[in-house]
Amino acid sequence: MSIQRKKWAELADVKKELAARDWFFATSGNLSIKVTDDPLTFFVTASGKDKRKQTDEDFLLVDALGQPAEATHLKPSAETLLHVEIYKKTKAGCALHVHTIDNNVISELYGDDGEVVFTGQEIIKAFGLWEEDAVFRIPIIRNHAHIPTLAAEFSKHAHEDAGAVLIRNHGITVWGRNAFEAKKFLEACEFLFSYHVKLLQLKGAKTLA
C-alpha cells in the first residue's frame, strides 16, 4: 500500500470514530495527517462537508502553505493554516479539530483566565503525566474570523509534539505524534470537559437543594 493510501485510510478511520461520537455538528471540524516531511505535505479534510459522511472526496493533499499539492476541485479546510502551524513547528503527525458543546462551554467559562487547568484526575495520564499531583493546562485563545490572525495566535502555543489549544466559543485543536496519540488526547480532553461541566451542574443543583 502506498504511503498516501495508508495515511488516507488512517485519517478516514479516525474521522469515522469521531463521527460515531457525534463530534461533527453542522459541518464543523477538520482533521489532518502528515504524509511527507520534506517537502511538507498532509491530507486535510475538504471544507464545508458533513464530516459524518464517508466519501472519496473527504481529504485533499496540501503543501506547506496549506494550498492543494495536486490538481483538485476540492477546497482545503478554512482552518488549514492552523494545521500548517502545527506541522511547521512540531514533529506532530496528526491534528484534530472538533466543536463540541462541552469544549465550547469550558472555553467560555475559563476564557478570561486564558487557560483551563485540570488536576487530580486519573485520565491526565493519557497526556503522559503520571505524577500524583500532575497538572494539565490547556491554553484558551480568542476566536478570530480572520484565519491568518487566528493561526498566528494559535502558533504561540504549538511547541510540543503533542498538545491542545481551546479556541473560545469555537472548539479545540489537538495534535499528536500520530493519529493514535492525537485521538487519545482529544478523547481525554473531552472526558475532562464533560466531567467538569457535569460536576459544576450537580454542585449547583446541590447548593440549591
Ligand SMILES: CSCCC(=O)C(=O)COP(=O)(O)O
Ligand atoms: C459551521 S463550522 C464553521 C467553520 C469551522 O469552524 C470548522 O471547523 C469547519 O470548517 P471547514 O472549512 O474545515 O469545513
Ligand SMILES: [Zn+2]
Ligand atoms: Zn472550527
